[in-house]
Structures are given as structure tokens and as C-alpha cells.
Amino acid sequence: MRQSAQRIKGxxxxxxxxxxxxxxxxxxxxxxxxxxxxxxEFNVRWIWWALFASLLPDADHVLYFFLYxxxxxxxxxxxxxxxxxxxxxxxxxxENGHKSNTSLATHNIYFILLFFGFAAISLSIELRVGVIxxxxxxxxxxxxxxxxLLSLGRVNPNWKRLKRIKARGQ
Numbered sequence: 001m002r003q004s005a006q007r008i009k010g011x012x013x014x015x016x017x018x019x020x021x022x023x024x025x026x027x028x029x030x031x032x033x034x035x036x037x038x039x040x041e042f043n044v045r046w047i048w049w050a051l052f053a054s055l056l057p058d059a060d061h062v063l064y065f066f067l068y069x070x071x072x073x074x075x076x077x078x079x080x081x082x083x084x085x086x087x088x089x090x091x092x093x094x095e096n097g098h099k100s101n102t103s104l105a106t107h108n109i110y111f112i113l114l115f116f117g118f119a120a121i122s123l124s125i126e127l128r129v130g131v132i133x134x135x136x137x138x139x140x141x142x143x144x145x146x147x148x149l150l151s152l153g154r155v156n157p158n159w160k161r162l163k164r165i166k167a168r169g170q
Contacts, residue, residue: 020095020147021055027143028054028136035132046132053136057144060106061098069103099151102158110162112141 032050036042065075074097081090115134122130148156 020098021058023143024054024058024140025051027139031136031139032132035128035135039128043128046128049129049132050136053133054140057106057137057140060104061101064101064104068105069101072101072103074101099148099156102156104158107141107144107156107158108161109159112138115141 028050029047031054032047035046064070064072065078069075070079077093078090081093115137119131119134119138122128122134145155145159148154148159
């Protein structure tokens with residue numbers, strides 16, 4: 001019984017420290033609701049597309065940890081915490097350190113502009129799934145920029161460059 005209670009408390013701890021992802025989900029749902037109101041039409045698939053697209057940009061973090069940034073000290077530490085199943089430490093480490101990870105390939109203004117172009121094209125040809133998908137991704141990135149401003153007091157340098165810098169420790 002005690003171990004079950006500890007696991008539940010541990011899950012709550014991890015979920016609390018992973019709330020940044022829940023903000024992305026919430027914004028994706030708001031985006032789907034806004035478009036539903038704008039188009040006066042409801043389609044449950046739009047909700048799923050908005051949810052998927054609102055989380056998709058963070059797949060770049062996973063690719064960084066396991067592929068192109070795997071030699072970085074930050075990625076190595078995350079993998080060590082993951083393999084040793086230190087979920088609480090992993091959650092706090094990611095929460096406190098993810099703003100210093102400035103070597104992500106897709107977290108820059110150029111990808112936002114690219115997705116904005118795709119959303120505009122989708123809007124012009126009335127491809128609603130494209131508007132939902134690319135709009136939710138744009139909202140994700142804009143939220144991350146606003147989060148940088150609120151937590152760091154400035155925009156992270158990765159948003160201003162096209163080419164990613166080599167990871168620290170490579």
C-alpha cells in the first residue's frame with residue numbers, strides 16, 4: 001500500500017514538472033476550438049490533429065537527446081536519468097535545464113516562417129487540416145518564445161539562427 005501511494009505521489013510530481021507540455025496541449029485545443037467557431041463546423045479529427053501538432057515540435061528534443069545532440073552533456077545526463085529510472089530527477093532536470101538547450105534544429109524563427117507559409121497556403125486552398133496542423137505548431141513555437149521572455153527575460157539565441165550550433169561537449 002505504501003509503495004502504491006509513493007508511486008502516485010511520484011506521478012503527481014512528474015506531471016506537475018511536465019506541465020509545460022500540458023500548456024501546449026491546452027493551446028492546441030484552444031486553436032481547434034477557435035477554428036471550429038470560425039468555420040462553424042465541428043470535426044473531431046481536427047482536435048486530434050491540433051493535439052498532435054501542438055506536441056510535435058517537442059519531438060526535436062527527443063531527436064536531440066538520442067541522435068544529433070547525443071554527445072552533449074545535457075543529452076547524456078537526460079539519458080542517464082532515463083535509463084536509471086530516476087523520474088523525479090529527470091522531470092526537474094528537464095524543467096530547469098531545457099532553456100539552456102540552444103542547439104535544437106527546428107526551434108528558430110525560420111521554421112515558424114516556413115510553417116506560417118504552409119498555413120497560409122493551406123488556408124488559400126481551403127485545406128483545413130493544414131491550417132489546423134501548421135497553426136498549432138506555430139502556436140507551440142510562439143508559446144515557447146513567450147516562455148523564454150518570461151523565464152529568462154530575453155529571447156533564447158536559438159530562435160535567431162538558421163544553422164544550429166554544435167552541441168556542448170562535441
